[in-house]
Amino acid sequence: MGLHATPYKGLLGWIDARMPSLMQAYRTHMSEYYAPKNFNFWYFFGSFALMVLVIQIVSGILLAMRYKPDSQLAFWSVESIMREVSGGWFIRYMHSTGASFFFIAVYMHMFRGLLYGSYRKPRELVWIFGSLIFLCLMAESFFGYLLPWGQMSFWGAQVIINLFSSIPHIGDWISTLIRGDYVVGDATLNRFFSLHVVAVPLVLLVLVVAHIFALHDVGSNNPDGIEIKDRTDTQGRPLDGIPFHPYYTVHDLYGLGFFFLAYCAVLFFAPEVGGVFLEGNNFIPADPLQTPNHIAPLWYFTPYYSILRATTAEFVVWLAISAVVLGAMIFLRVRQQWLRITVAALVVFAVALLAVPGVRLDPKLWGVVLMALSVLSFAALPWLDQSPVKSIRYRPGWHRIVIGVFVVAFFVLGYLGMNPPTPGRTLVAQVCAALYFSFFFLMPWWSRMGSFKPVPERVHYAAH
Amino acid sequence: MTAVAQTGEGPVEPGQIDRERRAAIITASAVGGVGCVAVAVPMVASLWPSEREKAAGGPVQVDISSIDPGQMKIVEWRGKPVWILHRTPEMLASLKEDHELLTDPESRRTGFPTPEWALKDPALRSIKPDYFVAIGICTHLGCSPNGPFPANENPQLGAFPGFVCPCHGSTFDVAGRVFKNKPASDNLEIPPYEFLSDTRLLIGEHKKSA
Numbered sequence: 224m225g226l227h228a229t230p231y232k233g234l235l236g237w238i239d240a241r242m243p244s245l246m247q248a249y250r251t252h253m254s255e256y257y258a259p260k261n262f263n264f265w266y267f268f269g270s271f272a273l274m275v276l277v278i279q280i281v282s283g284i285l286l287a288m289r290y291k292p293d294s295q296l297a298f299w300s301v302e303s304i305m306r307e308v309s310g311g312w313f314i315r316y317m318h319s320t321g322a323s324f325f326f327i328a329v330y331m332h333m334f335r336g337l338l339y340g341s342y343r344k345p346r347e348l349v350w351i352f353g354s355l356i357f358l359c360l361m362a363e364s365f366f367g368y369l370l371p372w373g374q375m376s377f378w379g380a381q382v383i384i385n386l387f388s389s390i391p392h393i394g395d396w397i398s399t400l401i402r403g404d405y406v407v408g409d410a411t412l413n414r415f416f417s418l419h420v421v422a423v424p425l426v427l428l429v430l431v432v433a434h435i436f437a438l439h440d441v442g443s444n445n446p447d448g449i450e451i452k453d454r455t456d457t458q459g460r461p462l463d464g465i466p467f468h469p470y471y472t473v474h475d476l477y478g479l480g481f482f483f484l485a486y487c488a489v490l491f492f493a494p495e496v497g498g499v500f501l502e503g504n505n506f507i508p509a510d511p512l513q514t515p516n517h518i519a520p521l522w523y524f525t526p527y528y529s530i531l532r533a534t535t536a537e538f539v540v541w542l543a544i545s546a547v548v549l550g551a552m553i554f555l556r557v558r559q560q561w562l563r564i565t566v567a568a569l570v571v572f573a574v575a576l577l578a579v580p581g582v583r584l585d586p587k588l589w590g591v592v593l594m595a596l597s598v599l600s601f602a603a604l605p606w607l608d609q610s611p612v613k614s615i616r617y618r619p620g621w622h623r624i625v626i627g628v629f630v631v632a633f634f635v636l637g638y639l640g641m642n643p644p645t646p647g648r649t650l651v652a653q654v655c656a657a658l659y660f661s662f663f664f665l666m667p668w669w670s671r672m673g674s675f676k677p678v679p680e681r682v683h684y685a686a687h
Numbered sequence: 688m689t690a691v692a693q694t695g696e697g698p699v700e701p702g703q704i705d706r707e708r709r710a711a712i713i714t715a716s717a718v719g720g721v722g723c724v725a726v727a728v729p730m731v732a733s734l735w736p737s738e739r740e741k742a743a744g745g746p747v748q749v750d751i752s753s754i755d756p757g758q759m760k761i762v763e764w765r766g767k768p769v770w771i772l773h774r775t776p777e778m779l780a781s782l783k784e785d786h787e788l789l790t791d792p793e794s795r796r797t798g799f800p801t802p803e804w805a806l807k808d809p810a811l812r813s814i815k816p817d818y819f820v821a822i823g824i825c826t827h828l829g830c831s832p833n834g835p836f837p838a839n840e841n842p843q844l845g846a847f848p849g850f851v852c853p854c855h856g857s858t859f860d861v862a863g864r865v866f867k868n869k870p871a872s873d874n875l876e877i878p879p880y881e882f883l884s885d886t887r888l889l890i891g892e893h894k895k896s897a
Contacts, residue, residue: 234820285734288734303739307737307739308730308733308737308738309732309733309737310728310729310730311737313729313730314729314733404800476715476719482723602699684855
């Protein structure tokens with residue numbers, strides 16, 4: 224009759240005989256997905272991020288029932304949600320707190336990748352999808368932030384869109400296309416609403432599915448950085464693996480309890496977090512004629528913003544010197560003639576655009592380039608990391624210091640980005656930017672240096 | 688019946704129910720369920736009318752001194768048209784004549800119930816005979832009927848004054864009672880209202896016992 228044979232009974236059996244893909248998916252991704260049994264604290268954040276995605280979508284749907292994407296009405300519709308709609312304040316704070324917690328979870332999730340080499344072969348594609356998700360998340364929060372139409376919303380959008388106008392020749396055209404008008408206005412608000420509510424969430428959902436599928440196809444990494452599929456039992460199941468359901472579903476639910484504790488503590492008692500999650504200036508309706516004294520992006524953008532601001536004319540000189548040094552190092556590393564010629568040509572090209580009067584680009588444009596590079600550098604990690612072992616546990620001890628320096632530089636850049644610049648702070652930002660980029664672009668050299676410890680055959684696991 | 692393992696006795700044989708695990712699952716699910724309900728309540732509550740919408744539903748005061756006999760004033764209450772018709776003696780007389788032609792002359796149907804205080808005289812359906820107050824929405828599918836037409840001015844009403852709905856042709860007399868054999872089966876709805884004075888109506892509330 225065309226029905227599939229099924230081991231399940233009742234309603235489930237009826238469905239499975241007609242659509243076996245459902246239970247097949249459950250088996251592939253949950254009950255028969257063997258994940259390493261030595262997952263630690265750092266491995267919670269992927270499922271936390273997924274939970275926050277669900278929270279953002281549900282709270283977003285409810286907000287969109289009351290929000291009005293019109294420049295005259297938007298600000299007041301948000302105030303109406305806060306004051307007049309039953310539970311409206313709760314839904315709004317769910318969404319704003321969720322946005323920040325999304326980035327907390329995603330940064331922790333990425334840091335895990337850094338610690339244990341999760342982006343290494345064969346998981347480069349998982350990492351690429353993850354980088355695309357990161358970019359989409361930044362776009363999503365940028366579009367969403369304009370919607371309340373406060374002073375910070377308006378001027379933040381103004382600045383970021385003007386970044387595009389610094390691109391030579393086509394910049395103004397691109398900026399006008401993004402805005403839908405010659406200035407940030409009603410047209411911009413309406414299209415950002417459409418992008419924030421429909422376009423980017425759809426892309427995000429597709430990318431998250433791709434990210435998880437790409438991971439499940441090769442299997443998860445673990446804190447010891449060894450491949451658990453190398454040692455399997457007679458039925459092909461990894462000796463160090465446990466089925467995701469029920470072990471990690473329950474484990475992640477337990478972790479979610481703590482996550483919700485933190486999330487709810489912020490939501491109910493300090494949703495603004497002193498102006499970090501919800502900025503004071505955004506409680507003033509947008510005024511196109513008057514910029515507030517202090518403009519800063521949301522905290523999760525501040526490291527990259529800091530790098531943008533630190534790129535001054537003097538810094539560009541140092542960039543030119545760095546380009547020559549890095550070029551020389553690559554030149555000495557590669558052997559093929561054609562590669563060496565390409566590297567030399569690129570260095571000449573870069574130095575021309577950086578330092579040669581008459582040809583060189585504005586520091587403003589180099590700031591934009593460096594900001595973009597600072598975000599995109601993460602994506603290059605699978606190819607920058609040349610260490611013979613994946614996990615920090617078996618690398619030379621001083622590699623931890625290198626990662627620590629990077630983390631400190633990242634935090635300092637973030638802190639500086641929240642505050643107005645001074646000459647002293649700009650210098651610090653430049654030093655941190657130099658450390659930030661050195662971490663990535665010198666990685667092919669430093670990741671190979673030092674004495675590495677032997678990697679174990681089986682994972683380190685203590686029952687608890 | 689499979690054997691049930693006692694708690695605290697260590698690993699469970701296959702086929703035995705693990706009591707400890709079962710207790711843990713039930714407790715965790717209960718607490719988690721409380722959390723889910725706690726979150727769901729404000730989210731579902733937000734779907735209901737907000738304070739602004741509730742405030743917009745408040746009562747409306749109307750000055751009726753300027754309505755001439757035979758004329759009708761229409762005011763908005765809760766987004767709906769409310770008719771205030773100053774009935775003439777001829778109109779009042781017609782209400783005694785059309786009893787056999789009406790679907791529900793005593794206003795007994797419950798789809799659009801008529802309040803008791805408006806049924807002291809079922810042929811009038813109002814507090815005072817001179818002023819007829821009703822929600823001007825046809826009880827069929829919601830269009831607002833045209834009118835008031837005096838007697839012998841509209842072929843669909845014939846010798847009776849009243850209202851005609853343009854959408855599907857239902858007709859009503861000047862007490863809002865629907866004529867027989869029409870798409871609508873219910874008389875027009877009467878909103879809560881009361882007289883604040885001889886010249887002022889309050890539409891949306893009826894507190895007085897009279």
